[in-house]
Amino acid sequence: MKSDVDLTLAALADPTRRGMIDLLRKKPRRAGELAEAFEVTPSAMSRHLRLLRTRGLIEEERHEDDARVRVFRLRRQPFDQLKTWLERVESLWTDQLSSFKAHAEKRSR
Amino acid sequence: MSQTDSIKVTMRVEVDPETAFEVFTREIDAWWRRGPRFRFGESGDGHLRFEPGVGGRLLEEQEDGQLYEIGRVRVWEPGERLVFSFRARAFTDGEETEVEVVFEAEDAATRVTLVHRGWDSLPKDHPARHGLEGPAFTSMIGLWWADLLRSLRAKA
Numbered sequence: 001m002k003s004d005v006d007l008t009l010a011a012l013a014d015p016t017r018r019g020m021i022d023l024l025r026k027k028p029r030r031a032g033e034l035a036e037a038f039e040v041t042p043s044a045m046s047r048h049l050r051l052l053r054t055r056g057l058i059e060e061e062r063h064e065d066d067a068r069v070r071v072f073r074l075r076r077q078p079f080d081q082l083k084t085w086l087e088r089v090e091s092l093w094t095d096q097l098s099s100f101k102a103h104a105e106k107r108s109r
Numbered sequence: 110m111s112q113t114d115s116i117k118v119t120m121r122v123e124v125d126p127e128t129a130f131e132v133f134t135r136e137i138d139a140w141w142r143r144g145p146r147f148r149f150g151e152s153g154d155g156h157l158r159f160e161p162g163v164g165g166r167l168l169e170e171q172e173d174g175q176l177y178e179i180g181r182v183r184v185w186e187p188g189e190r191l192v193f194s195f196r197a198r199a200f201t202d203g204e205e206t207e208v209e210v211v212f213e214a215e216d217a218a219t220r221v222t223l224v225h226r227g228w229d230s231l232p233k234d235h236p237a238r239h240g241l242e243g244p245a246f247t248s249m250i251g252l253w254w255a256d257l258l259r260s261l262r263a264k265a
Contacts, residue, residue, distance in 0.1 A: 090118060092146075093225060097118055097221060101122045104128065
C-alpha cells in the first residue's frame, strides 16, 4: 500500500520534474515556459505536468492578469506532508541516538 | 561537513570513538529502543544484532527464531565509520535506504553523526537512474532534498 508520501517521492524521482518543482517554487509558470527551460518537447512536458498534477503536487490555474493564460503552481499540501514525515524520521533517530548515548555512557562508567 | 543529506542527527557521546563504534554495533540490542515504533517484528521486542564486517547483516530475531534482515553492512571501519542499508517496515518492498554513522573524536569524547538517506530510492530499472550510478544518484537526490527541506523549514 503506497502512502501519499510514497507517491510524492516517486513523482519527484526524476531530474526534470525536480527541476520543474524548483522553478515553480519561485512563481507559477506556463507549460511553454517550462518546456523551454528544460529543452523538452511540449508533449514530454505535458506528460510530466500530468504526472505532477495527478499526484497533487501542482495545480493549474488562470493567470491573474490574463484569464486566457493558464499557469501551473505548486500545491502546498504534499510538501507539508513530506515535511511532517521527514520530521518524524528525524525525531525517531534523535530518540535512538539519545538512547545510544545513555547506554554507552552508563556502560563505560 | 560534506554531508548534505536531509536527515542528519548529531550527538556528543562521552566515550572514545572506538568504544562508541563498539557499543553502537555489538550492543545494538541494548540501546536500540524497544516497541513497535522502533523495532521491526509485530511484538516490537525482537533481538537485534550486527554481523561484523562488510557484507554482514543487521538482523532482528524474533522469539520463535524467525529472522528479519533489516540491512547489510556497506562500510565497517571500527572507531570511524559505519554504513548499512536499511529497510524499514514502513518502506515498500524492495525500497532500501542507507544509514551512515560517523564517529569523530571530540576532546575525550565522540561526535556521532547519523545520516539517513535515499528513501526516494527507485526500482533499479527506473529510467531516471540511467547514467547515474548509485552513489552519484543518492548524493544528487540528497543535495536536492537538503535544499528543498531548508526552504520548507524557512517557510514554516
